[in-house]
Amino acid sequence: MATVIDTLQARPRHPEKQNRPETPLLRKPEWLRVRAPGSAGYNDTRDIVRSHGLTTVCEEAACPNIGECWTQKHATMMIMGEICTRACAFCNVTTGKPNPLDPTEPTRVAEAVATMRLKHVVITSVDRDDLDDGGAAHFAAVVRAIRQAAPDTTIEILTPDFLRKDGAAEIVIDSAPDVFNHNLETVPRLYLSIRPGARYYNSLRLLERVKDRDPRRFTKSGLMVGLGEAKEEVMQVMDDMRSAGVDFLTIGQYLQPTRRHAPVDRFVHPDEFAAYEAIARAKGFLMVSASPLTRSSHHAGEDFARLKAAREALEAR
Numbered sequence: 638m639a640t641v642i643d644t645l646q647a648r649p650r651h652p653e654k655q656n657r658p659e660t661p662l663l664r665k666p667e668w669l670r671v672r673a674p675g676s677a678g679y680n681d682t683r684d685i686v687r688s689h690g691l692t693t694v695c696e697e698a699a700c701p702n703i704g705e706c707w708t709q710k711h712a713t714m715m716i717m718g719e720i721c722t723r724a725c726a727f728c729n730v731t732t733g734k735p736n737p738l739d740p741t742e743p744t745r746v747a748e749a750v751a752t753m754r755l756k757h758v759v760i761t762s763v764d765r766d767d768l769d770d771g772g773a774a775h776f777a778a779v780v781r782a783i784r785q786a787a788p789d790t791t792i793e794i795l796t797p798d799f800l801r802k803d804g805a806a807e808i809v810i811d812s813a814p815d816v817f818n819h820n821l822e823t824v825p826r827l828y829l830s831i832r833p834g835a836r837y838y839n840s841l842r843l844l845e846r847v848k849d850r851d852p853r854r855f856t857k858s859g860l861m862v863g864l865g866e867a868k869e870e871v872m873q874v875m876d877d878m879r880s881a882g883v884d885f886l887t888i889g890q891y892l893q894p895t896r897r898h899a900p901v902d903r904f905v906h907p908d909e910f911a912a913y914e915a916i917a918r919a920k921g922f923l924m925v926s927a928s929p930l931t932r933s934s935h936h937a938g939e940d941f942a943r944l945k946a947a948r949e950a951l952e953a954r
């Protein structure tokens with residue numbers, strides 16, 4: 638028995654990366670340093686997450702904003718388990734064969750959202766290439782359960798790409814979340830090395846399909862920079878997103894989770910983020926958030942209010 642436990646504990650979190658060369662973790666510049674978590678609000682959020690048996694991307698992705706977000710009772714729930722079928726070079730979520738879906742999860746997530754009295758919630762998931770619908774029906778069930786348990790809470794979803802899962806995107810779109818987010822993550826040239834299981838045009842088309850099916854639905858997408866992309870490539874992605882009708886763009890600094898993940902090419906200066914933001918606004922996004930610590934779910938509640946206000950202002954012109 639002891640051997641089994643030892644074996645389980647010894648299982649690497651990223652088996653596919655064990656043969657990759659190690660690269661040193663670069664020292665972070667001062668603008669990326671954050672305080673260690675530990676406030677009373679942080680502890681409350683952690684207790685609610687634990688008591689409802691929830692998984693959060695805040696912890697799984699080792700997000701640098703966890704101290705700030707959890708203090709404000711803002712956590713991003715990760716559904717469909719903790720094990721992902723993809724093996725992206727930037728991501729800290731465990732890779733492997735996932736467990737079966739838990740049919741009680743929609744209720745548990747909805748109860749947690751109601752208990753926390755959240756104005757806005759972000760729900761994301763691992764990739765479930767092992768399921769016929771990529772987990773779309775389960776994702777939709779979670780959205781519906783939250784609507785029922787917490788009707789005043791606005792819902793933002795951050796979905797997988799549903800690659801080769803015909804009809805899956807439509808199931809999720811029809812659950813009518815307030816915001817449909819799918820991150821393009823990086824520029825197309827880097828997909829093979831950074832996001833090898835995904836296809837750039839599939840992800841772009843997913844965002845476009847949301848708008849085709851429901852033009853009033855807000856769409857959102859994000860990019861990490863500092864992976865070796867050129868500024869011109871980032872601007873081309875912005876144009877692609879605008880062609881797909883994306884309303885809200887987020888851009889943040891890539892941080893290397895371990896020595897075997899993709900290395901940071903460089904730390905992008907805050908002034909460059911400000912320049913990206915100005916360019917993106919000029920290209921017509923309703924909302925842009927670009928800073929070193931921007932993550933797709935960072936300040937999502939406040940940003941959603943701004944997003945709605947921006948659309949209303951545009952329509953009132």
Ligand code: SF4
Pocket residue numbers: 694695696700701702703704706707711712713932933934935936
């Ligand atoms: S930015 Fe998102 S993932 Fe990071 S701690 Fe905040 S809610 Fe969690």
